[in-house]
Amino acid sequence: MLAYTYIDRGRFALTEKERPFLLEAEDAIVRVTLASICTSDLHIKHGSVPRAQIGVTVGHELVGVVESVGPAVHAVKPGDRVAVNVETYCGHCFFCKRGYVNNCSHPEGGWAIGCRIDGGQAESVRIPLANQGLTRIPDSVRDEQALFVGDLLATGYWAARIGEIGKDDTVLIIGAGPTGLCTMQCVRLYHPKRMIVCEKDAERRTFAAKLCPEALVVPPEGLVNFVLDHSEHGGADRVFEVAGSSETFRLAWQCARPNAIVTIVAMYDEPQILPLPSMYGKNLVFKTGGVDGCDCAAILQLIEAGKLDAEPLITHTFPLCDIEQAYDLFEHRRDGVVKVAIRCCT
Numbered sequence: 001m002l003a004y005t006y007i008d009r010g011r012f013a014l015t016e017k018e019r020p021f022l023l024e025a026e027d028a029i030v031r032v033t034l035a036s037i038c039t040s041d042l043h044i045k046h047g048s049v050p051r052a053q054i055g056v057t058v059g060h061e062l063v064g065v066v067e068s069v070g071p072a073v074h075a076v077k078p079g080d081r082v083a084v085n086v087e088t089y090c091g092h093c094f095f096c097k098r099g100y101v102n103n104c105s106h107p108e109g110g111w112a113i114g115c116r117i118d119g120g121q122a123e124s125v126r127i128p129l130a131n132q133g134l135t136r137i138p139d140s141v142r143d144e145q146a147l148f149v150g151d152l153l154a155t156g157y158w159a160a161r162i163g164e165i166g167k168d169d170t171v172l173i174i175g176a177g178p179t180g181l182c183t184m185q186c187v188r189l190y191h192p193k194r195m196i197v198c199e200k201d202a203e204r205r206t207f208a209a210k211l212c213p214e215a216l217v218v219p220p221e222g223l224v225n226f227v228l229d230h231s232e233h234g235g236a237d238r239v240f241e242v243a244g245s246s247e248t249f250r251l252a253w254q255c256a257r258p259n260a261i262v263t264i265v266a267m268y269d270e271p272q273i274l275p276l277p278s279m280y281g282k283n284l285v286f287k288t289g290g291v292d293g294c295d296c297a298a299i300l301q302l303i304e305a306g307k308l309d310a311e312p313l314i315t316h317t318f319p320l321c322d323i324e325q326a327y328d329l330f331e332h333r334r335d336g337v338v339k340v341a342i343r344c345c346t
């Protein structure tokens with residue numbers, strides 16, 4: 001079968017591989033219908049994910065149809081349409097029991113798919129710990145609607161959940177890339193009083209404003225004053241930093257009111273500085289990233305109910321044989337691309 005493979009630092013290629021088969025009792029084999037390209041795939045390509053294995057099939061955001069299951073799999077059965085969770089987790093270790101599935105202590109726990117073990121930019125994929133890692137897609141939900149459940153939407157949903165949003169809050173979201181857009185949609189589920197979305201790219205600002213018309217969408221220039229003018233207590237009550245630069249990290253705490261919660265969703269390339277003397281007395285609470293992706297069923301219910309809709313993020317679709325072209329478009333942000341879907345099997 002065809003599989004998009006991490007060949008070496010800086011190089012992915014479409015290769016011919018053997019079809020995966022069941023290895024463990026809790027495994028499932030999933031025929032991939034739709035996969036997507038994530039910024040983390042680019043991080044692997046450029047060598048900034050040290051645990052990524054050379055030779056691995058990449059891709060960790062996908063939906064498909066269950067082909068076969070091991071004897072210990074009870075959550076799904078062959079023929080089920082499923083969303084694949086980016087994280088594999090055992091469900092019963094110290095961390096899993098507390099909902100911190102990102103820190104699952106199982107050897108295959110955490111982000112394994114498309115990083116340490118073969119992933120989903122392929123015709124077929126083996127999913128370990130399938131009882132936790134696969135979620136049945138309701139019949140009325142299309143693949144395109146479910147594609148981002150296991151990664152982007154899981155991240156947005158988790159961030160909004162730990163962000164402790166109240167109805168009187170002014171919420172600031174920094175970054176309106178794919179993760180920022182999903183965070184914005186999930187924040188909206190809590191009906192905060194006001195949402196401010198900050199994004200430097202004009203095209204992305206337009207996209208965000210269309211997706212969430214009630215949000216105030218602004219560029220980073222003058223953000224601190226804008227937030228002061230559009231909040232009641234000297235800054236945003238809740239801040240989500242999804243952009244991941246030193247500048248946006250600084251804006252995140254500068255725009256927060258005293259005693260605000262600042263949730264860091266972004267992944268940074270380098271360490272960030274917390275200038276404690278300048279922040280003294282602000283009494284901020286920081287929460288830091290690494291999605292706990294254990295809410296896929298709840299997310300799918302919200303999609304089914306029409307309360308979450310990330311399908312508009314798919315701006316382009318390519319067949320698996322043209323994935324090279326899809327990466328080129330996504331990586332160089334051509335043609336207004338937000339997310340690319342890869343059709344792996346029909």
Ligand SMILES: [Zn+2]
Nearest residue numbers: 038039040151
């Ligand atoms: Zn991802």
Ligand SMILES: [Zn+2]
Nearest residue numbers: 090093096104
């Ligand atoms: Zn666990």
